[in-house]
Amino acid sequence: MVKKGKEGKKVVIGMTGGVDSTVAAYLLKKQGLEPIGVTFNFYKEESSQKPGEECLGTCQSKSLVSIQEVCDKLEIPFYGVNASHLFKERVLDRVLTARLGGTAFSPCVYCNILKFDLLVEKSKKLGADFIATGHYAKVVKNIKTGKFQLISANDREQDQSYYLSALDRIHLENLLLPCADIRRSEVEQIAKSLGIHFVKKGDRNRLCFMKEKNFSFYIQKNAPPGMLNNGGIFNFEDGVPIGDHGGVHHFYIGQNKVKALDNVKIEEDARVVEIDRKTKNVYISKTKNIRYSICEVINYKQDPDTDISSPIKVFIQFSQLEKRQACFLYFKNNDTVVLKFQEEIIGLLVKGSHVAIYNGLGAGAKIIGNGTLNSFGFFDKSGKFRSLPDPEEVELEIYGQEDLKLDLSLKIPRKEKDVTF
Incomplete structure (x- = not known):
């Protein structure tokens, strides 16, 4: 429900033509606000397009004309914004650089930062008081500090707080997420009652960045x-x-x-x-042969209200589809943290991926930090897996009480040589 005092206020909402954003716009209007639909043109595929489909973006399931029709059905204004140059600069080029460097990049996270930057900018131009999307996450205000924080949605299976975990408070302070308090099944029921035909988008939590064949084509076209x-x-x-x-x-x-x-x-x-x-050679190994118990996260941004005077227990998420894992977080410096997992984990982390850090597992868990995965657990030269020193020793090193060095590289023994990455 919209709190008292927000009735009649203008809100710019990002529209994709899909179920979630459409229902979000409907709920905003029903609760007394004046939604204004906005769609961003981020990327145009190289293949030919049908008339009226010039505004197809990475997360859109419909053409510009179809999204206009949805907004007409809801009786709300609609604007299309060309932001393809910004998308290339802030997302495409960074993905290309990461791939050529042999690391991953989380395009959906940074695509959302761009979207919210544009929503804030558009809201100022249109004189709107709020911005909104159809994402499943919640924004709450800390009563003590007066600051806004992002937390998990009520529907844990549909929660998208990971995608929004890198948003700044300038995005959160005027953000409305109408779908946060209801389940996806309820959203679908509301959508049916609206009498609007929706194009099926497939798994909404999977990478919407680009189709793999188009992405490969883009890399081939732009790579040295x-x-x-x-x-x-x-x-x-x-x-x-x-x-x-x-x-x-x-x-x-x-x-x-x-x-x-x-x-x-x-x-x-x-x-x-x-x-x-x-040599242009690529080496692979079976997942069961690789284990880790620590990792290092760089470019770390933390909630200013988080106590960094001692290590804390947190829950880390490496992608939208993965479950959160319990670990201890140790602060090394202003933008680097070390994470030690409670148990040794079989598998390989994806270097360069976005990391979201929560203070809990279930609905309502708060985002307390985010960053980029840099390195993780290691094997020594004898081929024996080495774990992080005891938490007490790590605490001494990180907080400057004793000069201990942590080797955060991963070494997997091979006959010819040891390789570190």
């Missing part, structure tokens, strides 16, 4: 020629050749679903653990 040379795929432990690939730009550390040329079959649990850019 030397990066596009074919190379070999080898088993990491013994160096046995498995197949050939069409260029190292197709791979990043931690990647699964590895594909080789000529339909050579690669086991489903294989992950990329090394990329040799000189």
Whole structure:
């Protein structure tokens, strides 16, 4: 429900033509506000488009004309904004740089930062008091500090707070999320009652950035020629050749679903653990062969209200689809933290991925920090897995009471050499 005093206020809402944003706009209007629909044109595919589809963006399921029709049905104003140049600069180019460097990048997180920057800008131009989207997350005001904070939605299965975890308080202070307090099943029921035809978008929590074939085409078009040379795929432990690939730009550390040329079959649990850019060779290993118990997060931004005087227990999430994991957080400096997991975990983390840090597991858990995964657990030269020192020792090192060095690289033994990444 809209709190007293907000009735009649203007709110700029990001529209995709999908169920969530449409129902969000409907709820805002029903609760007494004056929603204004806005759609951003972020990226136009190279393939030919039908008339009226010039505004197709990364998270849109409908054409500009169709979104206009949805807004007409709701009887709200609608604006289309061309932001393709900003999307290229702030998302596409960064994804390209990361992929060429052999690391991942979380496009949806940074795409959302761009969206909310544009929503704030558009709201000022239109004289609106609030911004809104159809995301499943909640914004609450801290009674003691008066500051706004992002927390998990009531519907944990549909919660999208991970995607919004990098938003600043300038985005949160005037943000309305009408779908936060209801379940997706209820949203779908409301959508049916509106009599609007929606195009099915598939799994709404999966990467909406670009279709893989279009993404590969974009990389091939913009990558340096030397990066596009074919190379070999080898088993990491013994160096046995498995197949050939069409260029190292197709791979990043931690990647699964590895594909080789000529339909050579690669086991489903294989992950990329090394990329040799000189030889253009890619090395893979089975997930079960890799373990970690620590990781380092850089570019860390924390909630100013969080007590950093001692280590704290937190819950970390590495992607929208993964479950949160319990760990201890140690502050190293202003933008770097070390995370120690309660148990050793089998698998490989994806270097460069966005990390969201919560203070709990369930609905209402607060985002207390976010950053970029830099490095994680390690093996020593003898091939024995090494875990982080005891929390007491780590605390001494991090808080300057004793000079202890933490090796945060991951080494997997191979016959020829040890490789660190």
